[in-house]
Every structure is written in C-alpha cells, then in structure tokens.
Amino acid sequence: MIDDIAEKIYRDERISKADALRLFAHPNVVELGALADVVRRRKWPADRVTYNIGRNINYTNVCWVKCDFCAFYRPPGSGEGYLLPKEQIFRKIDDLIAVGGNAPKGSEILMQGGLNPKLRVDYYEDLFSDIRSRYPQVHQHCLSATEIIYIAHISRLSLEDCIRRLRDAGLDSIPGAGAEILSDQVRDIIGFRKDRVREWLAVHRIAHELGMHTSATMMYGHVETIEQRIEHLAHIRKLQDETGGFTAFIAWNFQPDDTALGADSARWNGAKTSGFDYLRTIAISRLFLDNVKSFQASWVTQGAKIAQVSLKYGVNDFGSTMMEENVVSAAGTSHADAMTLREMQRLIRDAGYAPIRRNTRYEIVN
Template sequence: MKDIEDRVVEGERLSVADAVDLYNHPNLPDLSSLADYVRTEKHPEKIVTYNLGRNINYTNVCWVKCSFCNFYAPPGSPDSYTLSKEEIFRKIEELIAAGGEVPEGCELLMQGGLNPKLRIDYFEDLFAAITERYPQAYLHALSATEILYIAHLSRLTVEETLLRLRAAGLKSIPGAGAEILSDAVRDQIAFRKDTTREWLNVHQAAHRLGMNTTATMMYGSVETPEQRLEHLRLIRETQDEALTNQATGQGGGKFTAFIAWSFQPDGTELQGKVHQQKATGAEYLRMVALSRVFLDNIDNLQASYVTQGAKIAQVALKYGLNDFGSSMMEENVVSAAGTYHLMSVSEIRRLITEAGYQPRRRNTRYELID
C-alpha cells in the first residue's frame, strides 16, 4: 500500500495489478485517505456539486429480458407502457416548477427499454418538441443500448443516428447499459444485449462527434473482481483516446463522469442465483475509492444515493466522490428491484453541508450555475 501511495503522490498512473492490490487491501480508511488525496488534487475547492434533474422512463417495453433487470415489460404485456408526449411534457413542467428556470439547467435523463415500435422518427419528433417548448431542458438521454437499437430498427449507422438525434436536441448520453464491460459477464446476465465492443463503439462515436457521455458500472452480480478492474481499464483507455483527440485539436467529447452502483437483486431473475450476496456499503466505498484512484483521467465521480442510500453516499464523499448527482424526482428502474432512495434538493444540500463541503448546483456539463 505504501508503495502505491508513494507512486500516486508522484503522479504515476496505476496498473491493473496495482488496482488488484488496492482492491484486496483490508483497511478501508487507508483507501479513503488515498482516494481523498486524489480527489483533493483534482478538486481543491471544498465543493460538492449536484444538479436539478428528472428521470423520465418514456417506455418500459423491452424484449431483451436481461436477468438483472426488473423494470422491463415484454411487448404487448398488460404492464407495458409508453408515455404520451403530453405525459412527458407534464413531467418536464413539474421539474421546471421545482426550480429549473436556468437555461439548460434542468437535466432530462430520458431512458427506456428496447421498444420495437420506436424508430428514430419517434425520438426526433419528441426531442424537437421538447427542445422547442423548454429551453431550460438539457437532454441527457438514451443509453448506448437504445442508440444501437434505434440505429438497427431505422437502418442507420450509429453515427447517422447520433447526428440525427443531436440535430433534434439530444445533448449528451448517459452511461447506462455498461453493467460490466466483459463479454463473459454480459453473456451470463444480458446475452441479448450489446457486446462490450458495441457499447464502447457508441461512446467513442459520440465523443468523435463532440458529444459528452458518462460511464457507469453495475457491480455485484456474477462478475469477478478482475472483471470489474478490466471494466475500469476499458473506461480509462476510452477516455485517454477522447482526451488525446481533444489535445491534438480534433475536438470531441469525453466522459464527464463515472458512476458506480451495486446490483439490486430483489425480484430479478438473478435473485438467489448469484454466488455473491448483495453488495454492502463497505464494498461500495471500496469501489468508489478504487475508481477515483484508478480513473485518473475522469474528473467527476458521482454518487448513487438511489442504490446506496443517503448515508453511505454522504460517507463516500470522503472516498473520492465530488458530486451527489441529480435530484431525479422519480425512479422506476432500481425501484423495480427493491430498495431505492429519493431525496429533495434541500436534503442533498444538507447532507453535503454536514459532511463539510459547500453544495453547489451544476448543469449536465458540470459548470457551476448557482
């Protein structure tokens, strides 16, 4: 541990073998010290950011049936829904009423299942209507998985799909659907879904076109610690490529943030079948600290208070997090698989303040807007 600490202080990048050592280090407070050092080097101000946003799950129709997911409804099932434009507008108006008058200050995190009836014209029409009516809205929408499916249904390339969605108002892409970027894991928990390479390709294409994306990791299902670290390595490499393009004047987007959360098994097909038990708060703190130290090229690490709860998320501010995430207003994916937590902006601010930081509101680009 001392050797790794010394090398981190000297600014040396950690190898995967170093990350394995850190993962196996038994003393959590040591990981906290190292991660907090790296976090403070990147963000010396005693600030923790959050943003005002809303989750809108526009459809739960999905044929993919990932075994870790309890959100989807097969096409034609009585539980399936696709929100109308009016329902989506009403949700956006509730968000704006909650304090979203800043231009592009309200994040719309729109995600859904793979619905065979929704081709690109549906999204172009919806996004254009939202953009025209609500200049406060910032469309941070559609996972790589959804984009690949829209491209497939609409007989377009990924690049063509991204360009058309961007022209309609899509600004950036959330990192959902990454789960664990290992085909051996994906084959077990989501074998109908995109491969590791396909997920990365969508993010690389978006970056080349100048769009920012985020990266995520859902750990704690069937993967090994080595597969988690392989996931982090692929994210770091992809960000290296994006930053090199920016540095060489080719412009482009990048991962603005990394968000890790643990698999929520309740009610899913995987419940009771996975060899591990449900990941604990200590495991979350370990993964956050490890991610902060290993992902030396990603600026922002965001809390997942929805899965971990307010108190663990607050403690994780000392394990490398610098962002509390979005106010969300509603949650339908994790909540379909058991425990979940939602919080008001005032509660988010209180948690940040009591942990010793100044709460600051940001936009989806991580610019301070208060």
C-alpha cells in the first residue's frame, strides 16, 4: 500500500528516502507512472513534449581511467585511440547547423571524451573559443565532471579557476555524465580510478555558483543496491536545494556488451535491466527529485517505444537528435542510430503530445 505516499504527492509534499524505498518495492508500476505524471503536469504543460536539436561529438576516445563499465575508451598508446582534428569537429558542427538553423543558442553540441593525458586546459580554451567565434549560435554543452577534474589536475589549476577559464573560452553548460551511481562504494567496484562523489558534486556546485547550468544523470543496473540508487537521488536533490543549477535529470541502465564488468557476471547483477525497471526508476526519480524541472527520455538506451511510454512516467522531454552516438553504442546498444528530427517529432505526436523545440536551457526555440 502506498496511499500515504500518494497523499503526500497530491499535497505537493516532499517524499523521504524511506518512501522511495517503499515505492521501489511497490509491484504496480502503472500506479507509480500515474503519480509521476501528476508531478510532471505540475511543472510542464500536459499536452507538450520538448526536444532539442543537438549533435554528439566524441572528440577523443583516449582515456587512462579504464572504467570497467565503459566500452568506449582506448588506453593511451592504443592504435585505436583518436583525437579528432579541429577541422573535423567544425564539419560536424556544419552538419548540425544545416539541421538546426541559426536560432541563437538554439542548437547544442554535446562534446565529451576520455581523460586524454595530452590535453591541458589550453587545448580546450582554444577549441571552445574557436567554436564560439565561428558558431555563436551553437550552445556548447561539453565535458563531464570527470574530464574537468582531470583537466584542472594536469593543468595545475583549482577546480574553480579551471571551470572559470573554460566558461570564459566558450563552455556554456556541463552535462551530468560521470555520475554513474553517486556512491563511493559503487565507484570502487565499477571504476575505482574515477572521481569520488564529493568531487563530482564539487564540479557541479562550483559551476552553479559561477552561473552555469548543468544536468544530472544516473547510470544504474550494475552493482548498486536500490538503497544506493536512492542515495544517488538524495545527493542530487540536496545540491539542487542549495544551488538550483540542475536543468534536467536523465537516467539509463548499464550497457554491458564489450565491457570488462559485463564480461564478469559474478561481479555485477548479471543481466541487463529491463524497460520495466527503467519506467519504475524514472517514475520514482520524478517523485523524489521534486526540485528538478525537466526529465529527459533516454531513447538511445531504451529504444523509441519505451521512450514514448516514459512520457507517461514523469518524462517531459525527448532529448536530443544526437546525430551520432559512440559511447553506449560501443557497448552494444541497438537503439543508438541517430534519430532524425522528423522521426523524433513523429514519435512525440504518436504518443499524444505536441512536439516543441527547446534549447539546452529548456527555453522554447521558434
């Protein structure tokens, strides 16, 4: 029975970690979706779903961190490692402009890569400032907390100075990547060289204090317990209470193919989690994260159909067109083909909503 929790939600009261634990144990996922939809409708017009015209650019796959859940990286010295030349990055942005047009900050590049020991802050300053001067209409939503911590480290800068310099060069906002599960116990198992929870939170806190927006993510379905998923959400809710700087929350499940963790079934939960678990997790996240306005579908990991269904489970946004995807597709996900704008709009309409284009700050783009 979850009537008492439902009453809290109808009264717009915050739910507790103990409530979230009970919701994860509740067998009727449709009821969870209905409750999440109540919250979603409070924050967004009921008949609209937003989307973003954006392009992923994975500028380098060289990374020394070797997370056990990652199929994308190549270690320094590997013959398969790459660093995209600037001209190639510019060509990719030209492709984005051809689709997204010239609305100011109307199109997004999501540029992320590995922790490449050859790249210091001056590389990024040069790249971001060139992009800003050539493509002022493009919003640079780039890097991850993990990359920023490393750039600061090898450039001998404080985190604040590093983020300030990147921002001044052209970085507009920071994606939530690298959060995985915000539990040091979990990180010790799936990526022990990775930043600690307090470091991930510090990057986002500093960015918010510098006036930048960031997003929050969760990659679940590997070694974590349900209590650790809730702990993750509690970290995000607490920081959002302090700063209000998170624009959106995006969750997806671990994609095990071609990863060291996936190959060792004794070390993780052993089977890729289902669409059912995704819907349950996203709905409970919507109920728990009462201070995060936007929830984005992960069509690239869940497929278009579950992404459509998730619109009834607290999700108000279909995410980005991406145009290419290299990270989860390296781990065998079969939905990772770029989605055309027309297809995205059709899927939103088919699910019963009007598709509305937004920018990275979730402002409507005409």
